[in-house]
Amino acid sequence: MSESLLKHIQRKTELTPLEQEKLLSKIEYRKLKKKELLLEEGSVCDFFCFIEKGCCRMYLINDKGNEQTLQFGIEDWWIMDYMSYSTENPSDFYIQAVENSEVLIIPKNDLEQLLIEIPKLERYFRIVLQKTFAATQMRIKFLFTMSAEERYHHFNNAFPVFVQRVPQYMLASYLDFSAEFMSKIRAGKI
Amino acid sequence: MSESLLKHIQRKTELTPLEQEKLLSKIEYRKLKKKELLLEEGSVCDFFCFIEKGCCRMYLINDKGNEQTLQFGIEDWWIMDYMSYSTENPSDFYIQAVENSEVLIIPKNDLEQLLIEIPKLERYFRIVLQKTFAATQMRIKFLFTMSAEERYHHFNNAFPVFVQRVPQYMLASYLDFSAEFMSKIRAGKI
DNA sequence: TCCATTTCTTGAAGTACTTCAAGTTTTTTA
DNA sequence: TAAAAAACTTGAAGTACTTCAAGAAATGGA
Numbered sequence: 001m002s003e004s005l006l007k008h009i010q011r012k013t014e015l016t017p018l019e020q021e022k023l024l025s026k027i028e029y030r031k032l033k034k035k036e037l038l039l040e041e042g043s044v045c046d047f048f049c050f051i052e053k054g055c056c057r058m059y060l061i062n063d064k065g066n067e068q069t070l071q072f073g074i075e076d077w078w079i080m081d082y083m084s085y086s087t088e089n090p091s092d093f094y095i096q097a098v099e100n101s102e103v104l105i106i107p108k109n110d111l112e113q114l115l116i117e118i119p120k121l122e123r124y125f126r127i128v129l130q131k132t133f134a135a136t137q138m139r140i141k142f143l144f145t146m147s148a149e150e151r152y153h154h155f156n157n158a159f160p161v162f163v164q165r166v167p168q169y170m171l172a173s174y175l176d177f178s179a180e181f182m183s184k185i186r187a188g189k190i
Numbered sequence: 191m192s193e194s195l196l197k198h199i200q201r202k203t204e205l206t207p208l209e210q211e212k213l214l215s216k217i218e219y220r221k222l223k224k225k226e227l228l229l230e231e232g233s234v235c236d237f238f239c240f241i242e243k244g245c246c247r248m249y250l251i252n253d254k255g256n257e258q259t260l261q262f263g264i265e266d267w268w269i270m271d272y273m274s275y276s277t278e279n280p281s282d283f284y285i286q287a288v289e290n291s292e293v294l295i296i297p298k299n300d301l302e303q304l305l306i307e308i309p310k311l312e313r314y315f316r317i318v319l320q321k322t323f324a325a326t327q328m329r330i331k332f333l334f335t336m337s338a339e340e341r342y343h344h345f346n347n348a349f350p351v352f353v354q355r356v357p358q359y360m361l362a363s364y365l366d367f368s369a370e371f372m373s374k375i376r377a378g379k380i
Numbered sequence: 381t382c383c384a385t386t387t388c389t390t391g392a393a394g395t396a397c398t399t400c401a402a403g404t405t406t407t408t409t410a
Numbered sequence: 411t412a413a414a415a416a417a418c419t420t421g422a423a424g425t426a427c428t429t430c431a432a433g434a435a436a437t438g439g440a
Contacts, residue, residue: 062335064399070330082324092331115313122312123305129319134272136326140260141282143333144366145252148397167417176334178398183419254429338427357387368428373389 004052005104008076012127013120026110032097039095045084046108051077054101055165058093069174098166148177149185194242195294198266202317203310216300222287229285235274236298241267244291248283259364288356338367339375
């Protein structure tokens, strides 16, 4: 427990044993059952969340009452509502375990303190965020340039294992089309 | 020149005069004429770019030969292709001055060195990236939940001054609809 | 100040999706 | 291991856009 986060950090920067200990002392380990919520619409996202095992997603419920998935996260990814974290306004989103999962939570107050006490963490998060944003720029490119069917096939090719792990209706909304349309694409009826 | 970047950094972390000097020695100041390109599809984005004055955009040319704007940047924003920067693969994008602009360029090699020599810069970029990503999460929310007309009105309300500065057809593609549809929305014909 | 270029507008026709409703299959739980 | 819940499928009807083509208006450069 917490091994995977330390490893992930160690791949980008080296923490001393003391720094590791300091970090670990602020981390809350949590098991989430499938479908369990880590964040609900209306509450403030006052933490960073690292996924050790399993799969989580961030979603919202739209005007028509349907869920739309904005992000997925699996092992070694961080998942949170950055806007709510930064402004401390209530979140528009839910964060939910898609599978039984194990996550590490760092409360905002602790994290902000840790970043001051362990400047190497700044480097770690800078690198993580830079990669995350790079991936998001590409995602927007795909959303802008590909048809629904193209997005499905592209995602399927790029992350075949991942596609097995999540229900199709969640993937459909992540790719920004309806679950029914996903069915038709898969059946080759398009 | 370069004052605005130092100020921007100083709002988030304090650099010593020596650190400031070190940073400035690696910065290339560039004036861009309206329409001038800073990055072209096919070349590697091997720099970070800070906008001191003016307005730039990142766009691509799609299958049909149309430009689609993925990002805008104005004073005090960074604009680049993070994926190309990180992988050093050729970019899919163009970065272009929308107005006559003044930008600061930090070449990748220099920046990576600076980040090691001046750890406080890690903090600065971590904060910048965190804000940028927060804004992008909201943008995806808007793209997913709002109609074209709603996106237009929302953007207009949120950034009225900015809307004056860019041609409508660029804004239309940024909001992910056609220039013609933008015209119809504005004319109230929808 | 005039010509060229860029940007914006309009309407008509087409299309890539969505929505709805109902039924089927798969998975989970007791 | 049966019942309940969740996930997937199908077809028909609707709609929010796009595309095309042509012209009008605004802007920029010599």
